[in-house]
Amino acid sequence: MLLRQLEYLVVLARERHFARAAAACHVSQPSLSAAIRKLERELNVPLIRRGQRFAGLTPEGERVLLWAHRILADVDSLRQDLSRMREGLSGTLRMGAIPTALTAASLLTTPFCERYPHVRVLLTSLSSREIARRLTEFEIDMAMTYLDDDEEEDWGEVRVSPLYQERYLLLTPADGELADRQVARWAEVAALPLALLAPEMRNRRILDANFRHAGAVAVPAIETDTVSALFAHVATHRWSSVISHAWLHMFGVPEGMRVVRLERPAREPRVGLVLAGSRPESMIAGAVLDVARDLDLREVFDRLAAQHLT
Numbered sequence: 001m002l003l004r005q006l007e008y009l010v011v012l013a014r015e016r017h018f019a020r021a022a023a024a025c026h027v028s029q030p031s032l033s034a035a036i037r038k039l040e041r042e043l044n045v046p047l048i049r050r051g052q053r054f055a056g057l058t059p060e061g062e063r064v065l066l067w068a069h070r071i072l073a074d075v076d077s078l079r080q081d082l083s084r085m086r087e088g089l090s091g092t093l094r095m096g097a098i099p100t101a102l103t104a105a106s107l108l109t110t111p112f113c114e115r116y117p118h119v120r121v122l123l124t125s126l127s128s129r130e131i132a133r134r135l136t137e138f139e140i141d142m143a144m145t146y147l148d149d150d151e152e153e154d155w156g157e158v159r160v161s162p163l164y165q166e167r168y169l170l171l172t173p174a175d176g177e178l179a180d181r182q183v184a185r186w187a188e189v190a191a192l193p194l195a196l197l198a199p200e201m202r203n204r205r206i207l208d209a210n211f212r213h214a215g216a217v218a219v220p221a222i223e224t225d226t227v228s229a230l231f232a233h234v235a236t237h238r239w240s241s242v243i244s245h246a247w248l249h250m251f252g253v254p255e256g257m258r259v260v261r262l263e264r265p266a267r268e269p270r271v272g273l274v275l276a277g278s279r280p281e282s283m284i285a286g287a288v289l290d291v292a293r294d295l296d297l298r299e300v301f302d303r304l305a306a307q308h309l310t
Contacts, residue, residue, distance in 0.1 A: 003075060005039040006068040008032050009047065013065050016054055039064075066137070073138035077282035090118035093284050096126040096134060096143040099226060100203045101271050103250040104163070104297060105144060112291045119284060128202050135276045141285050146202055147270040161289055162272035164246065164297040166203075167305060168210070170260040171253070172240035179258045186214035186263060195222035195230055195239040207242055210265040227251070245305035246271070246297075252308075259308045 012021040012032070022029040040047050047061035048054070057065060080091040093112070097105050102125055109121050126134065131143040135158065147160050170184045172192065178184045190211050196218065197204040204223075211218045222233050227247055234241045235254035242262065253259055273292060275285055 002035075003072065005035045006071060008035050009039065009061075009065060010068050010072065012036065012048075012054065013057060013061075016056075018054055069138040073282075080283045089116045089283060089287055091284055092120045092122055093142075093288065094122050094124075094140045095288075096124050096131045096140045096145075098128055098131070098143075098145045098202060099125050100197070100201070100244060101144040101246070103227060104246045104271070104301075107249065107297060107300065108144075108163075108288070108292060108295065111295070112288055115291060116284075116287055119287075127200075131274070135274065138276060141282060142273050142275045142288060144271060145274055146206075147272045147274070157276070159275045160272050161275075161292055162270045163292060163295075164272075164301055165268045165270050166206075167245040167268060167302070168207070168262045168265065169243055169245055169248075169305065169309075170240060170262055171234055171243045171257055172260060173237045174256050174258045176240060176258075178240075178260055181260050184260045184262055186211050186265070187216040189240070189242060189262070190214070190216035190218045192240045193238065194218055194220040195224070195233045195241045196220040197227070197230060198223045198225045201225060203244070206269060213266060246301050248304050248308055249301065259305070261309060 008021065008025055008027075011024050012018065015021040015024060018029050018033060022032040025032060036048060043060075043064065045060040045064075046058050047064055049056045049058055049061075076091070080089070093109075095105070095109075102123075105123055109123065113119065113121060124140070126140075126143070128145050131140070131145050134140045135143060144163070147162060170178060170189055172179050176192070178188060178192070196207065199205065199208070208218065220239075222230075222239055224230050224233070228251075230241055230243075231247075231251045231254065233239055234257065237256050243259075248259075273289065275289075
């Protein structure tokens with residue numbers, strides 16, 4: 001069994017089209033088809049449902065696809081390990097991050113790249129559900145995501161490394177009715193003209209749970225799926241928002257706005273690194289964890305919030 005045959009199967013499952021898969025693999029369509037037929041003969045099982053066009057994988061094909069992802073990921077780790085022995089760590093770190101953690105990612109990736117200049121970082125914004133899928137199929141090495149809220153995804157066997165807890169602040173116009181408060185209540189905030197992240201985002205569902213716990217329901221005038229768009233709307237001084245203190249690292253407090261401490265909710269979710277735990281840790285993933293252990297993002301963000309609050 002050749003690794004190339006497994007690569008063809010992975011690409012075909014992704015493209016769901018023989019011609020596109022062949023083009024992505026830089027081979028002819030007959031060569032790709034022949035390689036997969038040879039893989040079927042070696043394993044003695046049908047892998048592809050064939051008709052006039054690609055019709056999907058058989059149950060056996062789905063199982064082989066999972067093993068193919070794992071084997072190819074292990075081969076990448078082996079190459080990285082040998083490369084590090086020869087000339088220092090090199091390769092590509094494939095990291096996913098939920099959109100609300102992207103603002104903090106640079107605090108980890110920048111010192112990592114300074115320590116390992118031969119490693120490239122591919123950072124992708126992903127939903128928590130997509131993170132769970134890609135970790136399971138070894139399409140990413142690790143992810144920055146929520147660790148312990150009520151909707152924990154089925155990650156399978158994973159390892160986690162906490163980075164910080166989200167603290168929630170009210171971002172409101174400086175002349176707003178709650179701007180001079182020391183602490184604002186969730187029920188009071190729900191009554192303000194609000195801009196919040198969209199309901200399909202985990203952060204918004206966490207906030208909605210906090211509002212419900214306070215006996216309130218937030219009905220925002222603006223909903224968006226990016227933190228940058230949220231800040232752009234709030235900067236017009238027409239709306240308030242509930243933000244994570246970690247976002248202040250990138251966006252600060254817009255001119256004419258003020259941050260106010262919110263009453264502490266029952267739970268403040270942790271954000272951290274998640275790695276697939278069913279295979280040996282890659283050299284690159286281990287190096288990221290080493291850098292993360294040298295950081296104290298919790299203290300960095302708490303100090304940043306305190307500066308803006310005063």
